[in-house]
Amino acid sequence: MTTVVLPSNITILEVKQPTEAMIDQAVKLTNALQVGDPSCKAWTGGNLELLPLLMRSIIKATWLCEGAGVTYVATDEEGALVGYSQWIPSGRDLFDSEDQRQFGFYEFMEKMSDEGKKYFEESLGRDFPKFLDEAFGIPQSQIKTHFCNLVMVQPEHQGKGIATTMFKMAYEKAKQTGAVVTLSTGSEDNLTNDLQIVVYEHIGMTLKGHQVFQSPWGEWSSWAFAWETNPKEP
Template structure:
């Protein structure tokens, strides 16, 4: 029987507005989207760095995945062949156009504007994913993952940067020592979605 402190529920459809928009309104493609991003970073040598948390049985309870300074997720043919091209083939024409315009132009422009860094995603130690299993949230897992990442980024003095589309994450990143640079709303034909912009310096004075 599940612990009494857990809420167990069936979620029929994801409600994250960013997921809805970036799949062109077809959230059945969410596994394709996430898989393409993760595989691009993990299966392409020299592009990404991953930190994981596992329980005593070896089960994954959390991970953080970064693209290294000088790299950009899904920016090369080698990265795109790990599922992204298949995703593009499944998106509607409207969804394809929105993804290319938004993730290829509008989001990078917002990143540069809020961080004050040219080509910000490529020129920082960029956190693409940070996930902690629900039953391990609030137990220091995210802090431990980011402490390891900070040590790695500090070897070159790189700024750690990220965005989140979930308001629930805002106070979490602030507690982890990240600076909030602001928020914007990204429009889409399906639903508008928010973005918050965070960074953390690692360079020692």
């Protein structure tokens, strides 16, 4: 496993009870980093003004509902959020309970166009899960793995071991149940995607699959990675 030395002014902890200010910072960071991702344009029905609402609903549902997720937060010496990651443990899925859906999911769906709603439900409810299951070779993989739902680090703090440290923390937690650590990622350009592949493989993950999806608002891609916590002997 990769050895990482964090900058002395960075602290990374699992946070179970975030302040509203911390949630706001996470939403702001996520929106800034994700707004150029073609998948976000597709999942908001072409209306990127809805992206902050979608991301807030995802972040709060994962963070505030007991047992729904694990959140690691990286802060600087002043306590400002410089990065975070959210993980859905095996046995759970995003928005799989009414209390999770109450954190803005219904409001997001109400503001979507009919075409956007249809695509969102078909894409996230059928096509995307099918791709992940085939890539990982695990039926219902989003429920049966330790799935990285979001990982965000401020650009000026990237390359300093923050994401790697959070992945190592998630790996150790997943080992407790023997669940595979999984991730799906994409971005707006091939260069960034190539760099992401190098980064995640350096952490310890293995690229398992790639698929291009079509939508009325353009195509988007996803790369699937997995990290065995209980690797089989050769």
